[in-house]
Amino acid sequence: MGENFLALHVTSKCQLRCKHCYCRSYTHANAEMPLEIVRNLCEDFLSTEFPLREYGIILSGGEPLLYSRFEQLCNLVREFQGHVRLSTNGILIPKYIHIFERNDGIQVSIDGDRETHDSIRGKGSYDKAIKALECLKEHGIRHSIGFALCKLNFHCIDHIIELCKKYECTMLNVELYQPFKKTRLTVRFTEWLKAKEYVSKHVKTLVTCVETGCVAGIYGIAVTPDLNYWDCPRHQEIIGRYPQPIKEVLREPEDIMNPFDTCCKYMVW
Ligand SMILES: C[S@@+](CC[C@H](N)C(=O)[O-])C[C@H]1O[C@@H](n2cnc3c(N)ncnc32)[C@H](O)[C@@H]1O
Numbered sequence: 036m037g038e039n040f041l042a043l044h045v046t047s048k049c050q051l052r053c054k055h056c057y058c059r060s061y062t063h064a065n066a067e068m069p070l071e072i073v074r075n076l077c078e079d080f081l082s083t084e085f086p087l088r089e090y091g092i093i094l095s096g097g098e099p100l101l102y103s104r105f106e107q108l109c110n111l112v113r114e115f116q117g118h119v120r121l122s123t124n125g126i127l128i129p130k131y132i133h134i135f136e137r138n139d140g141i142q143v144s145i146d147g148d149r150e151t152h153d154s155i156r157g158k159g160s161y162d163k164a165i166k167a168l169e170c171l172k173e174h175g176i177r178h179s180i181g182f183a184l185c186k187l188n189f190h191c192i193d194h195i196i197e198l199c200k201k202y203e204c205t206m207l208n209v210e211l212y213q214p215f216k217k218t219r220l221t222v223r224f225t226e227w228l229k230a231k232e233y234v235s236k237h238v239k240t241l242v243t244c245v246e247t248g249c250v251a252g253i254y255g256i257a258v259t260p261d262l263n264y265w266d267c268p269r270h271q272e273i274i275g276r277y278p279q280p281i282k283e284v285l286r287e288p289e290d291i292m293n294p295f296d297t298c299c300k301y302m303v304w
Pocket of ligand 1 (some may be wrong): 055056057058095097098099122124134142143144177181183204210211212213214243
């Protein structure tokens with residue numbers, strides 16, 4: 036069962052320059068979404084009729100913990116959904132640990148063992164991500180791992196499963212590496228499916244829209260720090276711009292697409 040999503044890319048700032056990052060189109064922009072606009076977007080999202088019953092607001096970026104008023108941002112999101120969900124590189128988790136609550140959902144990105152992760156995300160970033168997992172575990176805050184599977188880290192699947200067990204993660208989100216052109220980083224779609232099946236024997240994973248049919252711009256939207264509406268963080272087609280009401284830019288539920296026409300168009304089956 037999925038959910039309608041509002042992915043708020045609240046800042047373009049990030050400490051890292053990951054080799055695989057799909058947000059490079061705006062990381063040069065030095066843009067941040069004002070808090071008032073975050074409020075307006077959340078209100079608009081929650082009052083818009085979507086196909087599913089569950090609604091989810093997710094903070095991303097850039098690095099969401101680099102948002103200049105991060106504590107106020109979390110308080111605001113709690114007003115709407117009672118908890119905070121975000122994806123992070125983990126670097127600032129120890130600094131902000133007091134802000135998080137037990138029922139938040141903090142996904143720490145780990146893209147391999149130390150050597151592989153650091154080669155993708157930058158030297159020293161693995162140890163900081165592990166520290167974040169330790170800290171979240173110690174404070175009893177709900178956390179998971181996001182692992183973007185590509186050619187560079189295929190050999191690290193068992194390592195990531197072990198981390199999930201060791202740090203008591205609720206889930207392992209094995210993301211399919213999203214190419215924007217033909218690249219050597221891409222794994223075959225079927226290889227990714229097999230990897231997910233293997234992972235699911237050991238830890239909880241997610242069934243994603245990439246498997247069930249593309250819902251970009253149907254179940255939700257993403258908003259970039261410079262306030263464009265993307266149909267989804269993976270496909271990134273600009274379908275509108277703030278302050279357009281979300282309902283005006285949505286596609287119809289019967290328009291469910293084949294992911295191989297959208298985000299998977301550069302993938303090999
Ligand atoms: C863009 S990052 C932003 C949040 C935060 N800075 C982080 O590192 O998690 C959100 C998630 O998208 C994943 N991601 C980035 N580029 C990707 C790509 N090309 N394909 C699949 N996942 C990607 C990252 O690995 C991370 O788990």
